[in-house]
Amino acid sequence: MSYDNAKRASGTAMKTGIQQTIHAELIAVLVAVTGSVPRVLTLADGSALPAGPLELTHRSLQAGVRAWVERQTHHPLGYIEQLYTFADPTRGATVAGDQAERSISISYLGLTREIASGGDTVSWQDIYRYFPWEDRRSDPTLIERTIRAEMGRWVGTSAERAARVNACFGLDGSPWNEDLALPRYELLYEMGLVREAARDGQSKGGEFIHGAMMQADHRRILATALSRLRAKIKYRAIVYELMPESFSLLELQRCVEALAGQRLHKSNFRRLLASQNLLEETAHYAPGVGRPAKLFRFRAALLAERAIAGTRLPIARP
Amino acid sequence: MSYDNAKRASGTAMKTGIQQTIHAELIAVLVAVTGSVPRVLTLADGSALPAGPLELTHRSLQAGVRAWVERQTHHPLGYIEQLYTFADPTRGATVAGDQAERSISISYLGLTREIASGGDTVSWQDIYRYFPWEDRRSDPTLIERTIRAEMGRWVGTSAERAARVNACFGLDGSPWNEDLALPRYELLYEMGLVREAARDGQSKGGEFIHGAMMQADHRRILATALSRLRAKIKYRAIVYELMPESFSLLELQRCVEALAGQRLHKSNFRRLLASQNLLEETAHYAPGVGRPAKLFRFRAALLAERAIAGTRLPIARP
DNA sequence: CTCATTTATACTCAATATGAGTATAATGGA
DNA sequence: TCCATTATACTCATATTGAGTATAAATGAG
Known part of the structure; x- marks a missing residue:
């Protein structure tokens, strides 16, 4: 971390020998919500996320991702956001001569x-297939019932471990926080x-909780995406990208519930929406089994203001 | 984005020709708050951030950053968080044969x-030296007075541009949002x-607003750090890392104010702290000009619970 | 055709959180 | 001793939230 380094770094390409060659x-974590199911686009029958090398033709990283996705799905990609960068030490770390x-x-x-x-093994998978404990819409006691005993074994008598588990999983007085x-x-x-732990040689064997495994650390990346998404719907109107042109208020609520993994309080959710002035009525109604619901769409001006409003979550209890 | 790519990517090192070689x-954006001044560690007399190549000896990216900082400053680094990854298309994009x-x-x-x-040109600089308009503690009208006319010229008659400027800078009814x-x-x-725009050939010439320039896109990275930090103090107790062992409540308030660039309401700030149970009293008092202030420290248990509490900002008006 | 069922929408109300400000307590120094 | 200065403790009106009830507009069984 010397001045020389900084000068080199901000100049043109570095070709000195100290530095290694990197691939x-x-x-890409592509998310869509259909009805009440949050889905992710996967390869290899749900065991991998779409991935590929950065190519020279890509003007930027984001352009690279966009190019792929659009080539593959023939669908323009709206909102796109960088998640995380990591350098796996265990893979590809071989020395060959100077390089x-x-x-x-x-x-x-x-x-x-x-x-x-249309692809061989390309498919949209329910995100909660990989994280069953994150879906608390129908049964918020899954952790309580299935995982707690196993966790207890790991905690042992360590107060520090107990505090960490309680804070993460909302046990013993701590509130559940979907962002975590x-x-x-x-x-x-x-x-x-989780099975990946055993595969990577971390586990001492024993019970695994449910949840499908993925290649490499793709499931960890998916968890990162879910965390980010849940945090973000609370302060940015990004649900926009997931909804059709027009929709009923209940459909919007179901979409947010799908992402948050929580049931929301109906009238309070609507009050929140109204106070934020995100939506405008259309002249149409959605037919259905009960009274038809008025259809709404996002206000056009919203696109310009993007950086503003927050959608906090009024949680409902059964 | 084919299945083949995914298989390659998650296997061992890729050596096929399609992929380019990358450096x-x-x-690192190292932030400290001393008194009421938020500072960043810089090189080259404040014109660059510490930077250097990823080395083979680094187990992970984070370990790489830690290694440097600790080697350079001889000080263990507490909280550390990844900001952003970018591939600048304009620099280092040269083709040489197959590589x-x-x-x-x-x-x-x-x-x-x-x-x-102790370094030649290493120094801690006031962050607001680079973003004078972000410090609204003493004079929140800086934008109003100095920048508005210039912005008006760019906006012209475009309603979309006007909406964007208003949302970003809290003008014309929009509230100021420090996270932006x-x-x-x-x-x-x-x-x-900003001067970087002219350097990069983006500007059409004209007035620049105050704020020191940095090499490459380092000032943009610093802005990313400031944004992230301001957003984060509201939902994570990270001020922890910036404060000494024990401190008075006013000192803590000054630290948060320095980061947020806003004055806070004293008693409401204290009420918020009290409700979150983050602090505990010590037996000591800080001597000073008025009544001595009781010294506090962060609760030990906090370290374990890290993932929890939020510190919202009760804004004060003069 | 009537009524139970189902979903939509409108209101109400108590509890809590927030913004803003006043009153009182300890200091050191003129 | 009194004053400037900072600390700490309360107060109070208003806004936001959680939770729930009442009424409206459809469908379909009988």
């Missing part, structure tokens, strides 16, 4: 609407309760 | 306490009102 890979090799992965979160993607999806996954990994 | 650089070269920068935010750093430090800097760049 960069882009990973050392290493792989860096840069992940992105994109929001779309679900479309039929990533810390929860990481904690389960550390406890050896 | 990775790590950039193409490109540079990727990965930036990190770290929190410390300020210490004398990055969008604000980006908007000023787009408008050609």
Whole structure:
């Protein structure tokens, strides 16, 4: 961290020998919500996220991701956001003469609407297939019933571990915080309760809790995306990208509930929406089993103001 | 984005020809708050952030940043968080035979306490030296007075541009949002009102607003750090890392104010602190000019619970 | 055709949180 | 001793939130 380094770094390409050669890979987490199911686009029958190398033709990282997704799905990608960059030390770290090799992965979160993607093993998967404990809409006691005993074993008599588990999983007085999806996954990994831990040689064997495994650390990346998304819907109107042109208020509520993994209080949710002035009425109604619901759309001006309003979550209890 | 790519990506090192060779650089934004001044560690007399290449000896990206900072400052680094990764298309994008070269920068935010750093041109600089308009503690009307006319010229008759400026800078009815430090800097760049824009050939010439320039896009990275930090103090107790062992409530308030760039309401700030149960009293008092203030420290248990409480900002008006 | 069922929408009300300000307590120094 | 200065403790009106009830507009069974 010397001045020389800084000068080199901000100049043109560095070609000195100290530095190693690196391969960069882009990973995309594409999310869509259909009805009440939050989905992610996967490859290999749900065991991997779309990924590929950064190519020279890409003007920027974001442009690289966009290019792929649009080539693959023939669908323009709306909102897109960088998630995280990591350099896995265990993979690709081989030295060959003067040149050392290493792989860096840069992940992105994109929001779309679900479309039929014609590929061999390409498919949209329910996100909660990978994190069953994150879906508390129908049964918020899943953790209480299935995971708690296993966690207790790991905690043992350590007060510090107990505090961490309670804070992450909302046990013993702590409130449940939906944003903590990533810390929860990481904690389960550390406890050896997800299959990836055993695969990577971290687990001492024992019970695994439900949840489908993915290649490499793709499931961790997906957890990062879920965390980010849940935090963001509370202060940015990004649901926009996930909804059709017009929709009923209940449909919008179901979409937010799907992402948050929580039931929301109906009238309070509507009051919040009204106070934020995000929507405008259309002249149409959605037919259905009961009284027809008025259809709404997002206000056109919203696109310009993007940076503003927040959608906080009025949580409902059964 | 085919299944083949995904398989390659998640296997061992990729050596096929499609992919280009990449250099990775790590950039650190080290922040400390001393008294009422938020500072950042810089090189080259305040014109660059500490940066250097990713080395093979680094187990992970974070470990790489930690290693440097600790080697340079001889001070253990507490909180550290990844900011953003970007691949500048304009620098280092040269093709040489089969091998193409490109540079990727990965930036990190770290929190410390300020210490004398014995280096030639290494220094701690007031962050608001780079973003004078972000400090609204003494004079919240700076934008109103100095920048507005210039912005008006760029807006012209475009309603969309006007809406964007108003939302970003809290003009014309929109509330000021301190988290938007990055969008604000980006908007000023787009408008050609910061010197970097002229250097990069984006500006059409004209008045520049105050604020010191930095090499490459380091000032943009610093804006990213400020945005992230301001957003985060509202929902995570990270001020912890910036304060000494024990401190008075007013000192803590001054620290938060320095980061937020806003004055806070004294008694409401204290009420918020009390309700969150973050602090505990010590037996000591700080001597000073008036009545001595009781000294507090962060509760030990806080470290374990880290993931919890939020510190919202009760804004004060003069 | 009537009524139970289902969903939509409108209101109400208590509890809590927030913004803003006043009153009182300890200091050191003129 | 009194005053300037900072600390700490209360007060109070208003806004926001959580939770729930009442009424409206459809469908379909009988």
